[in-house]
Amino acid sequence: MSDDGGLALLLLGPAGGAGLYWYLYRFYRNTDKSHDFEHETAVEAQPITGSEFDHKVGKTEGTRNPRIEGDNVKEYRKRVQRVETGDSS
Template identity: 55%
Template sequence: MIAELGSVFSFAIFAASDDGGASPWLLLAGPAGGGGVYFLSWRYYRNTHKSHAFERETRVEAQSITGDEHKIKSITGTKKSGIDGANQTDHRRRVQRLP
């Protein structure tokens, strides 16, 4: 395969030198290179070739649930619906300027 690519590349160089201008292979090199860079950076940052499939590769043994349900505390008779020191309406006090 490398020998075939080498022969195609050398043929393209000779073809470009014969007509004295840019050949179509040069115009295709830009998008092909861009696509290659995009694919390699996507593969590098996504790590799709190195990812760990937790659902398939990890075995978790199910156990019975243990514990108690006891009521600890109950708050009744609350009359205030607000919070002490609330500042949602005073934006000058809430937002301070940077020095």
Template identity: 60%
Template structure:
């Protein structure tokens, strides 16, 4: 069947030759349409320009607050993992 189409198209009338070219052309057009739709390269903003945040000097101190060293405790003091009634409140 395909060989008949090729032979007919080479006979000079140029009839079904466009049908053979439509497959790759349609595939390329579909790929390009999906690429443009999902990439949005023409609609995307310049992230570096549009999201500029002026940096300010870091403030803070170097005071040591708490230090727990060489501990073998397996739990955190004050955890509420076992006290379900205190941890989860009913909505009113």
């Protein structure tokens, strides 16, 4: 019977697709070779330290003015400028 060859060829497609998927999954995920950072690495925390350049510059309490002084939100033409390209065609 020639049906056996056709059936084998028909099953080869899904089996090959499943095999290729598994191969690519194992190749890119390589879970058996991955580094388990949380369990294999010891990180000791240290207290936060500042430098001589860290100093307080001001204090903000609440919001009195919802807008930033000098903003240009409503002035579209000032905010967005046309970019000149080298093309003169």
